[in-house]
Amino acid sequence: MDATLMNAQAAPASPNNAMTRAVRDQIYFGGQHSPTALLVLSAWIVGGLLVIGIADWVHLLHRRYAVHSLADICAPESDCLCDRPM
DSSP states (O other), X not given: OOHHHHHHXXXXXXXXXXXXXXXXXXXXXXXXXXXXXXXXXXXXXXXHHHHXXXXXXXXXXXXXXXXXOHHHHXXXXXXXXXXXXX
16 A cells, blocks of 8 residues: 555544644634544544553552562662661
8 A cells, every 4th residue: 555545544633634624624614624623633632641541550550569668769878767767
């Protein structure tokens, strides 16, 4: 398949194209065709927030079950408050 054809098929789903289309439709056509472009932009925003949320959740799971020691927190050569008795 030709790379130009693949680009032409994927271009409507890109956020750059959707933003350009939304602005152009608002200026020239009074916003008649902008719901499609706004839907594409909304899907990218929701998808990005989902990726961030899943990455944060996985990070918290790994952190919760990791073995922690004072050596992880304080360097041995430093004068750390962790070594002092309370």
